[in-house]
Amino acid sequence: MFNFIKKSLRNKLLSIFIIIGFLPFLTLLVYTLFLSESKIVNKIINEHLERTKVVIELIDNHLVSLTKEVRFLSSLDLMDDLLAEDIDKRISRLLTQKRDDLNLDITFMAVALDSTIVASSDKNILLEKYSMNELNVKNYGTYIKDNYLYMYSQISASFDKTKKLGFLVLKYNLKNLDSYLTHNDTVHSYIIDSKNNFIIGENIPLKINFYNKTNSIIDSKYVVVYEKLSSVLNDWHIVYAVDKSVALEFLYDFISFMLYMSFIIFILIIYMSIKQSREIVKPIEELTATTNYITKTQNYSAQLNVNSQDEIATLTHSFNNMLKTTYSALQTLEEENKLRLKRFTQLIEVFNTIIQTKSEDECINVSIEEIKKLTHKENLHFQKDKNRTTDKECTNLYITDFENDEKIYFGSIELGIESFEDKNEQDFYNSIASMITLQLDKIRLIQRTTSASRAKSAFISNMSHELRTPLNAIIGFAQYMIEYEELNEDQKDTVGNIESSAQYLLGMINEILDIAKIEAGKMEAHIESANILEIVQSSYNMLSPLAKDKKIKFDFIYNNFDNKIYKTDPKMFKQIVVNLISNAIKFTLEGSVLLELYNDEENLYVSVKDSGIGISEDDMNRLFNDFTQLENVIQKSHRGTGLGLSLSKKMANILGGDVTLKSNGIGHGTLCLFSLQIK
Known part of the structure; x- marks a missing residue:
């Protein structure tokens, strides 16, 4: 099949037209069939994950504000009334007013140290006993019992903060959180305590493992996302379930339409591709036949007939002009190739000679001799002065200043040529100059590296020798004193430090050599x-x-x-x-x-x-x-x-x-x- 396409431009064009025409449609169809559903589902998941994060933040802020409200109320001077006999009046009015202001299903309670509810926003529970087990653990905090969240804060006397009067407790019905959920025909949400299976909101029968690493599931009916709540409800989760059929209804209709239209579009693309490929290839085939004739006969006087006014006609005119100039261009090219080959050979010979030099003077002298052979001039010389004027062409030499990482003027070699008539000749001698400067840099770098290496090796050798002798003596004396002298413990520690320091210095010398x-x-x-x-x-x-x-x-x-x-x-x-x-x-x-x-x-x-x-x-x-x-x-x-x-x-x-x-x-x-x- 591929050989059938390769051997014919018409078949290539036909294939390309079919591919170009049908590929966008096919891509759209494949995308719609295989990717669109996952894209839409992923978008739904991402949108509702963002929504859950917003709701979690709102719930968290709501509960934190209530906690702060409880701690604020417990710190009011009014709470000193717990010491009086009429405590249920002013404090109860305050708690009732605060409950009405919040407009929530909540109950405020002031609990005395004997566990009696002495004031409350609900008068029906006054003087009842309150379980103090959860309140005596900390000065303030929260706990969940049954369907309620309890927030409490210790009440202390305003005139003596160390005197404990009781606790202020807020009984919060968790059903209040239903106001933060979304309820409509396509989106369902609820809050669930995964341990106790307590649910706030719409109860949808979903099997969710809240301890998986993922935070979303997809079943045949719903796209479900869930997130763990923060703050005091850290064992609770918020769940959003979206009806899958409603979200993907438009996609399924569009896929059906695309499948019906694919056959008609495919036939139309094939017809247009065959027609256009024939019209394009026909003049090219005629041009190919004429070109084959010229190739066999070497008849460059032949001309192609122009039968159109399009780009193919422009190509034909250009080909006819090319035939006229081909012969003369071939002759000129042959002469230039001979000259370039000669110069290339000379350049290699000069390079092979220069790289054998070992010093700067030898490099310059050998280079001048090689240039004499090329220019056939005998009065060539090397000059250091950059400002010296001459009426002859010179090749300037710039070497590398390794300290400052820059090029500096080294000198120039006079070529004995009045001026360059050909730019290629100038490039030829510039190439020789580059070879000379590279060799000079190599010679100078080798000399510099060798000198530095020798100095470094001599320094390390001398230093290690000079230091080892006294250090060995110090180590020996210290070991002798520890072994044979009568020293007290402090003296032994001091001498021991001397020996260990000397031993370490001796080891350090060996490390320097490394x-x-x-x-x-x-x-x-x-x-x-x-x-x-x-x-x-x-x-x-x-x-x-x-x-x-x-x-x-x-x-x-x-x-x-x-x-x-x-x-x-x-x-x-x-x-x-x-x-x-x-x-x-x-x-x-x-x-x-x-x-x-x-x-x-x-x-x-x-x-x-x-x-x-x-x-x-x-x-x-x-x-x-x-x-x-x-x-x-x-x-x-x-x-x-x-x-x-x-x-x-x-x-x-x-x-x-x-x-x-x-x-x-x-x-x-x-x-x-x-x-x-x-x-």
């Missing part, structure tokens, strides 16, 4: 269960003597930390924390350093806040570069590697976290935050 592994992506975290609080507490204990020596206040807060076992690399985690604390103490002359450990649902945080020298906005990002230190008074007296923050940030990234800095500027302290995803 920074190359981090940059190469070869350092991996060894994840295990770790007690984060113990790690941070150990870091705090280790560095507290440093803060004490500088008379800096050093506090550790972990009130907002959920002390659980988290999975991380404890060694990396501790090194990050120690680095941040050390920096804070180091760059704080006086004041305080605050270490805080806390977490939220997604991350845990280690915050180190100091009142030290602060950081300017321009220097903020530079601190995360390797071997970077800022010029300041404190830095001159504290030599370091400049790897602390850089290594900490890289390790934090390996653990799935980050290290960030915040400061209001020089002299305003610094906040360093280490965050780590709990997952």
Whole structure:
């Protein structure tokens, strides 16, 4: 079938016309048959879900306002009448008036401490006994019993709030909520207590599981939506049921009409498609026959006959003009192809020669020799002066300034040519200039990278060697003193801190040597269960003597930390924390350093806040570069590697976290935050 369409333009057009003509109708029909019902049902569900939310909010506001009314009435000075003998008069009048104002099926009651109803908006229940079991639990609240909602608030003496006089109770008939429901021929609604099966409103026999995750059901007769009430009726649900047949009546009629009309529309589309495809293809077939003749005979003098005045006629005229210019264009193209091929070959040869050079001077000299071969000129030379004037064409060289990320003038090579007659020639020599500048950039970048790498390797090697020797001595002396000297407990703790600090510094030196592994992506975290609080507490204990020596206040807060076992690399985690604390103490002359450990649902945080020298906005990002230190008074007296923050940030990234800095500027302290995803 597809070959039948592919081999004939007429069949393609016929198929396209049929598809274009019938597709919209078919789409509408399919949409109507399969999607419209679900769309309408979903729209009904969404509309009534919105309506339920509005009704729930109205009911919630209504009940909250009644609760506030009860608490307000219980706080009136008038309630002091509970101490008098005529208590049923003024309070009862007030409660009766309030009931009439609200115009609801409700009853206000003032209950004394002996459970006697001493005042009420209903005189028939005066002096009756009230069950006090629900009232003695709280000073105010609500509860539901039978078909009523009870709202109560404790009454205290106005002259002594600690003196309890009784309770003010509002007995609210839940049938009042029927006024918030919708009742008509197509929409039914009711409120139901799913536990006690108590229903307010129209009782429709529906089987609803209120504990499903969905909030709507569709059966053969109704589209049902339901929502859980809030406030005091949190175990109740509001239900809306819409008659399905009435909502979809128009859709079913429209589907019937579409099915009747589909056959007539299909026949009409086929007839019009066949007619139009024949009219379009006929002149094209004639043009194809003439073209085949010209192809076989190579007779470019042949001309096509024009039999119409439409777009096909315009095409025929254009084809005749094309035949006249084809031969001359072929000749010109052949000559240009020979020249372009020659230039391309020369360009490859020049490139292969230039990329072999190892220095800037060699690159320039080799490039000049290659250009001499192309231009056949011998007096070519390289000049540095940008302002020098010459009557010859020059190719300018612009190299990359890697510090500022921009192109700068390097020099120019004189070509010995008066002027370019062909723009392609100019592009050819510009391409050579681009090759030269790329090679110069490559040479300069290799030299710069090699120099930096050597300096960095020498620094790390020297530093690790110089620090390991005294640290090993410190560790040995400390271990000797603990083992053989008679020390008291405080002295042992002090010497123990010396040994642990020295051991950690020795380990840190080894970690510095691993920074190359981090940059190469070869350092991996060894994840295990770790007690984060113990790690941070150990870091705090280790560095507290440093803060004490500088008379800096050093506090550790972990009130907002959920002390659980988290999975991380404890060694990396501790090194990050120690680095941040050390920096804070180091760059704080006086004041305080605050270490805080806390977490939220997604991350845990280690915050180190100091009142030290602060950081300017321009220097903020530079601190995360390797071997970077800022010029300041404190830095001159504290030599370091400049790897602390850089290594900490890289390790934090390996653990799935980050290290960030915040400061209001020089002299305003610094906040360093280490965050780590709990997952």
